Amino acid sequence: MMMTLGMFVFTLKTVPYQELQYQQQWRHASNSRVGLRPTLQFLGPDTDTITLSGVLMPFITGGSISMLTLQLMAATGKGWPLIEGSGTIYGMYVIESISQTKSEFFSDGAPRKIEFTLTLKRIDESLASMLGDMSGQLTELKDSAINMAGGLLS
Missing domain, CATH: 2.40.30.200 (Elongation Factor Tu (Ef-tu); domain 3)
Structure with a gap:
């Protein structure tokens, strides 16, 4: 690549x-x-x-x-x-x-x-802002996974 x-x-x-x-x-x-x-x-x-x-x-x-x-x-x-x-x-x-x-x-x-x-x-404004956005997306993804796992355990 x-x-x-x-x-x-x-x-x-x-x-x-x-x-x-x-x-x-x-x-x-x-x-x-x-x-x-x-x-x-x-x-x-x-x-x-x-x-x-x-x-x-x-x-x-x-x-x-x-x-x-x-x-x-x-x-x-x-x-x-x-x-x-x-x-x-x-x-x-x-x-x-x-x-x-x-x-x-x-x-x-x-x-x-x-x-x-x-x-x-x-x-984009800066590389830091772009990576910050990615970090926010990863946090949302992690929270969704935790919620889904909690739903499966219930």
Whole structure:
């Protein structure tokens, strides 16, 4: 497994990206001053962007079905947890855009080669808030299990 976005798993047989670009930005407001340089005020983090790109060879790697799955996920507008195979948790991301270039076609029009770029934008406040939400969900799950076990013992 290279990475997961929600329940979609990036592997050599689905969408094996060859490049991952991770961009972080921070916001600063500018205040003009007469005769002096403007001052900057730190406002906080901006949206993190991850861009995955690569080349699919549908008869060797993933192809149209894998890309269709990502398009359907994007169409929901939902945020998905993004976790790298090494265990790195990036946070909650939406699919902002998918770009495909199909070339080198078979006689039936199916592409032998699909170049793609997938752009993801972070939507959670922080990793701590995301993990806090998961912690709350686990607590609810534990409480439900205890209640169900108590019902079985009665």
